[in-house]
Amino acid sequence: MYATERRELIEQALAADSRVAVSELAERLGVTTETVRRDLAVLEDAGVLRRVHGGAVLTHRGSLAETDLRERAGRQSAAKRAIAVRALDALAHGFTGSLFLDAGTTTAALAESLPARIAGSRVEVVTHAVAIAAALSTADGLALSVVGGRVRGVTGAAVGARTVEAVEALRPDVAFVGANALSASFGASTPDPDEADVKSAIVRSARRVVLLADASKFGDESLQRFARLDEIDVLVTDEHPDPALADALEAADVEVWVA
Secondary structure, eight states, X not given: OOHHHHHHHHHHHHHHHSEEEHHHHHHHHTSOHHHHHHHHHHHHXXXXXXXXXXXXXXXXXXXXXXXXXXXXXXXXXXXXXXXXXXXXXXXXXXXXXXXXXXXXXXXXXXXXXXXXXXXXXXXXXXXXXXXXXXXXXXXXXXXXXXXOSEXXXXXXXXXXXXXXXXXXXXXXXXXXXXXXXXXXTTEEEESOHHHHHHHHHHHHHOSEXXXXXXXXXXXXXXXXXXXXXGGOSEEEESSOXXXXXXXXXXXXXXXXXXX
């Protein structure tokens, strides 16, 4: 097989899975790992990918990669809705108590389904997400509190020292939290340090932490970690994690719910 053919196959694998592993490519292509690394170096120079430990990812999946809220809302919307509905199983029928809803498109999907799930119950919802607050502002059957601060346009979330301080003063029964990335060794992470500070405060304050993350986040690591795996109680996702992540989640005593 010619080098150009190998690199085309590598690009196809990246397009399908958003990441590739050197060892898997070597076996698939019938070449040495050194050859694969040379191919990855050429493709990285061409701007096709970014090399990471053990393989490569698409260039837009670097540690600072972050897409606009409106753009993310249209991605994998069916998976996000399924995850949101499954995550609501964290609330027992007749649940009475307090919830914190983190910013994000999957938590926004959860907010859409929440009023029907808690109908007839007494529930207090707290959020720092502008879009979620707007969506729940006219919902019947729940009390809504909004944590303020400087709003990031990219995510529509309030951030900053005042936001963190307000979250730290809370003790919600359940927090539904989103993430940009989730890996076995690094935990849950997000690109922006201010967002990470708020997410960390949410995780620390909640009695139970439910992380909502579709499988496209698996294996990635954004710049700022906001939670170790052992700080998460439940992961709700749309596909079973790969063996390495599954083993790490089990070791950390994290329940995995697949929608």
